[in-house]
Amino acid sequence: xxxxxxxxxxxxxxxxxxxxxxxxxxxxxxxxxxxxxxxxxxxxxxxxxxxxxxxxxxxxxxxxxxxxxxxxxxxxxxxxxxxxxxxxxxxxxxxxxxxxxxxxxxxxxxxxxxxxxxxxxxxxxxxxxxxxxxxxxxxxxxxxxxxxxxxxxxxxxxxxxxxxxxxxxxxxxxxxxxxxxxxxxxxxxxxxxxxxxxxxxxxxxxxxxxxxxxxxxxxxxxxxxxxxxxxxxxxxxxxxxxxxxxxxxxxxxxxxxxxxxxxxxxxxxxxxxxxxxxxxxxxxxxxxxxxxxxxxxxxxxxxxxxxxxxxxxxx
Numbered sequence: 001x002x003x004x005x006x007x008x009x010x011x012x013x014x015x016x017x018x019x020x021x022x023x024x025x026x027x028x029x030x031x032x033x034x035x036x037x038x039x040x041x042x043x044x045x046x047x048x049x050x051x052x053x054x055x056x057x058x059x060x061x062x063x064x065x066x067x068x069x070x071x072x073x074x075x076x077x078x079x080x081x082x083x084x085x086x087x088x089x090x091x092x093x094x095x096x097x098x099x100x101x102x103x104x105x106x107x108x109x110x111x112x113x114x115x116x117x118x119x120x121x122x123x124x125x126x127x128x129x130x131x132x133x134x135x136x137x138x139x140x141x142x143x144x145x146x147x148x149x150x151x152x153x154x155x156x157x158x159x160x161x162x163x164x165x166x167x168x169x170x171x172x173x174x175x176x177x178x179x180x181x182x183x184x185x186x187x188x189x190x191x192x193x194x195x196x197x198x199x200x201x202x203x204x205x206x207x208x209x210x211x212x213x214x215x216x217x218x219x220x221x222x223x224x225x226x227x228x229x230x231x232x233x234x235x236x237x238x239x240x241x242x243x244x245x246x247x248x249x250x251x252x253x254x255x256x257x258x259x260x261x262x263x264x265x266x267x268x269x270x271x272x273x274x275x276x277x278x279x280x281x282x283x284x285x286x287x288x289x290x291x292x293x294x295x296x297x298x299x300x301x302x303x304x305x306x307x308x309x310x311x312x313x314x315x
Contacts, residue, residue, distance in 0.1 A: 013036060021036040061117060065121045077143060078094070081292040104126045112134060117138060121141070132149055141154060143291055156306075161280045161309035169262075172262070174236040177210065177235070180211075190241075210233055212228070221249040223252075225238075272312075
């Protein structure tokens with residue numbers, strides 16, 4: 001592979017002169033410019049784009065840390081980010097983490113070494129306070145409410161939509177409510193928000209037998225319904241963490257000739273439209289788009305943006 005040193009040796013010009021000629025920066029005589037360009041063409045030299053980006057202080061590359069892509073939370077965020085990226089000069093690199101803290105630290109260290117111009121954490125295992133320490137090396141944006149931690153964030157404001165959903169269920173006379181979560185309440189801000197809203201209207205903590213965690217897909221919704229039936233859990237309504245999960249649970253009851261409980265889904269997917277299931281729209285495509293815009297902004301004028309979720313009631 002031809003290098004800039006090969007061009008220097010063949011042309012008789014210094015590496016710094018060749019660099020100026022290739023980058024069209026600084027003075028280079030017309031004679032030298034013509035000779036260097038002729039040799040570049042002769043040797044079929046292609047400049048190293050990565051090295052050029054680093055010398056300019058920018059990679060035009062944004063890293064997006066993703067624990068997984070099974071839940072529509074992530075797929076809708078990705079859609080919003082890609083929509084925003086198409087209108088920008090930046091590239092997007094997806095960084096799988098599986099909630100591995102050491103892997104998340106590795107991505108943060110890559111930010112420190114300027115591999116990325118910025119990072120977006122769609123979810124994380126590391127403490128927000130640790131993520132915030134890397135802001136000195138570049139923008140880090142999280143897709144959750146950071147509370148008192150000073151870190152740029154774009155997130156769905158879920159509380160009012162969850163409260164509207166439980167107010168609806170209480171008005172319907174639902175007494176026995178089951179839940180599916182992506183992650184257990186102790187480690188998930190979303191699960192905690194659901195339980196806070198439930199407690200506000202029902203005044204007692206949910207029975208732990210009525211909760212199944214690590215549910216993200218149609219099949220896992222199906223399996224969760226099987227677990228509820230096996231454990232003899234009485235259910236008036238299932239509050240699912242996605243419409244597809246609710247649909248999977250529904251199919252289990254139908255397949256086994258059992259009464260289907262009432263269903264409330266989330267993420268406003270096609271499945272809830274077809275089955276006329278109430279759902280909560282967290283507008284995650286908007287969250288993803290705004291997170292990308294925030295991480296690529298020259299100045300983080302807005303460091304915290306809440307996108308209002310909506311409870312969509314279908315009769």
